[in-house]
Amino acid sequence: MLILLSRQAILSFYAILVSLIVLLHQALPLWYSAILLLLLLYRWPLQQNDKVNKLKRVNVIAALILLLLLVAIKQSGVFHFMLQILLLSAVSRLVLIRQRHDSHQLLWVLYFLLACCFIFYQSMLVSLVILALLMFTLYCHYRLYASKQYQLQMLQLVKAILITLPVWISLFLLFPRLQPLWRIPTAEAAVTGLADTLDPGSIENLVQSDKLAFRAIFTDPPPPRQQLYWRAKVYEDFDGRSWTVNQRFERRQSANRQPENTNAEQWINYQVIAEVSNQRSLFALGQPVQYASVVRPTAAYLVEARRPVTQRLSYQLSSMLTPVPADTTFEQQLNSRTVNANPETRELASQLAAKSRSTAELIELISTMFRQQPFYYSLNPPRLGANSIDAFLFDSRTGFCSHYASATAVLLREAGVAARVVGGYQGGVWHEEQQYLEVRQREAHAWVEYYDQGSWQRFDPTAVIAPERVLAGLEAVLMADEQNQLQANWRRFSALNYLSQQLLHLDYYWSVWILSFDENNQQNLWQQLKAARNILILLASVLLLTAMIWWLWRFRRKPDNNAAAVRLINKYFSKVLSKKAAGQHFSQFATVLKKHNPEYNSELAHIDQLYQRALFAEDQQALVQLADYLKQHRHSLKKLTWPE
Structure with a gap:
């Protein structure tokens, strides 16, 4: 028999598909999302009609959309292309669907798409949203194919979840962490964070973002704020206006190195949880000397991920808070190059070099x-012309960290000192109760490294112009109107700001305990279990013995061989059933109860009627109705009285 889909089922599929389009927007071009929504609207007027969209018409539309996707596959990437095809197939199926048996394929495609959402999101809040959508899809699946006479037993469902929960946790903790069977090819997505080019205005635009960049956890007490210079990019090529990363940044072969002179006071161990940036560059303090397996060293003592960070990444580092040593023999020569630009700056550098006898001077x-x-230090400096360094040093004299770092590096190079600009993050917000450092994009910063005494020494001109920026944070040195640029409107409400911070703390624990649980943590867990094996064996023995005693006690109990209807009566009339005379059947007993409890005559009569049908006519529907009726009136049945 053909069963048509109800309006409620179709609307449920609509809600799930629209939610998927929103969740997977990173893999969908804007024009494609709009086409999918229009295609869903194409089905909308036909929900309550007997007509259904023609298969040929929908196939032609889907073929045209697929052709557009193939044209744009280089921009989207293979993996995103696969998701786009799955979404197209799901939407096309919903446009054509009319009968219940047609929803099989649609449901399984929805399950797969919901699972793919976890590739793009690792935050706890969004994960809960995806899980809720998955539960809703399962419920729709159940409503479509479960028997109409069978009601969902929430108590049994909760029991099943509680029974399987230890299995889930055991699999998560103890199942081997396997490497991916394949690498997912992704497209060149929009990069967040510091770019490979630094010019006047780039840092200013970045710090206006309130997005989380990374979080750091320290094994020991964190270093002072003025030492929290997180190196991410080194800019060595200068064209007169902009700085770019040099192409020499190739991977080193040696991953772990022990410095010759180890000072325990300058050694620091920490863990970084980096947010999605779609680039390889990561964050490190000072001179990294030990690396986790998921990262590798690059030139200039930077670290990078082994593949673009498309998911939240956790890694361990050990660093020395000392000047960075020379990386290559030609590094000093590379960072001494000058260009034929900014003549006034060149003249000023010559004057300063003549007055100094050393690099320190x-x-x-x-x-x-x-x-x-x-x-002056400002978030909104004036625009600069072609000779941007001259315009900054001699005209505007107002700039942000990138202006001061760029001008200082050019002055040093023109004076004969090798120098480069370093981009990264400075400072962060330390949460004492949760014991982690929160670093947002607004902490983006640029400073200078100059070569002296065989190492690259750090010099931050911003600390000279606005020392509060380093000691207290960016907001401490900005005017009120500039501070408003850094704060979203909703953050001005203290209650919302507090709630947002608490959710961020929960997300931090989610990242540390769930997302960061890798093979190293699993090996540590195995070692701890091995060390406590005697206690665990004793505990398992006690639990096993308790389970056996309980099973034997239950097995020895006299089984109740009465019919189901009789068991129901015994359960709900247990208070007065002891007064029933031997050999008296329930109808006679109910008649006596009516005399003593006239206010419950109708209830007792209805119960007796259902009982007779369920017991003697073996009417299963009456049995179900009897169970529901007794459960519904269980409180009234407890009030039945019997005279002494």
């Missing part, structure tokens, strides 16, 4: 110039 002269002359 030259740095002090530059610091004095920034400190004594009217230079």
Whole structure:
């Protein structure tokens, strides 16, 4: 028999598909999402009609959309292309679907698409949303194919979940962490965070984002804020206006190195949980000397992921908070190159070089110039022309960290000192109760490294112009109107801000306990279990013995061989059933109860009628109705009285 889909089922599929389009927007071009929504609207007027869309018409539309996807496959990537095809097939199926048996394929495609959502999201809140959608899809599946006479037993469902929960946890903790069977090819997605090019204005735009960049957990007490310089990019090529990352940044072969002079006070161990950036660059303090397996070293003592960070990544590092050593023999020569631009800056550098007898004195002269002359720190500096360094140093004298770092590096190079600009993050918000450092995009920063005494020394001109930026944070040095640029409107409400922070803390625990549970943590768990094996064996023996005693006690209990209807009566009339005379059947007993409890005559008569049908006519429907009726009136039945 053909069974048509109800309006409720179709609307449920609509809700799930629209939610999937929103969740998978990262894999869908904007035009494609719009086409899918229009295709869903194409089905909408036909929900209550007997007509259904013609298969040929829908196939032609789907073929045209597929042709557009094939044209754009280079921009989207193979994996995103696969998801786009699955979404197209699900939407097309919903446009054509009319009968219940046609929903089989649609349901299984929805399950697969919901599972794919976890590839794009690792936050706890979104994971709960995806899980809720999965539960809703399972419920729709149940409503479509379960018997109409069978009601979902929530108590039994909860019991089943509680029984399987230990199995889930055991599999998560003890099942071997296997490497992916294949690598998912992805398209070049939009990059967040620091880019490979640094020019006037790039950092200013980035710090206006309130997005989380990464979180850090320290084994020991965290270092002072003025030492929290998280290196991510090193810019060595300068064209007169912009700085770019040099192509020499190739991977090193050696992953772990022990420095010759180890100072325990300068050694620091920490864990970083990096957010999605779609690039390889990661964050490290000082001179990294030990690396986790998921990261590898690059030139200039930076670290990078082995593949673009498309999911939240956790990694361990050990660093020395010392100046970075020389990386290659030609590194000093590479960072001494100058360009034929900014003539006024070149002249100023010559004057400063003539007044100084060492690199340290030259740095002090530059610091004095920034400190004594009217230079200003601003989030909204004026636009600069072609000779941007000249325009900044001699005209506007107003800039952000990238302006001061760029001008200082050019001055040092023109004075004969090798220098480069470093991009990364400075500071962060330390949460004492949760014991982690929160670093957002607004902490993005640029500073200078110059070569002296065989190492790259750090010099932050921003600390000279606005020392509060390093000691207290960016908001401490900005005007009120500039601070408003950094704060979203909703964050001005203290209650919403507090709720957002608490959710962020929960998400942190989710990242540490769930997402960061890798093979190293699993090996540590196995070692701890091995060390406590005697206690575990004793505990398992006690539990097994208890289970056996309970089973034997239940097995020895006299089984209730009465019919189901009799068992129901015994259960709900247990209070007065002891007054029933031997050999008296329930109808006679109910008649006596009516005399003593006239206010319950109708209830007792209805129960007696259902009981007779269920017991003697073997009417299963009457049995179900009897069970429901007794459960519904269980409180009234407890009030039945019997005279003494």
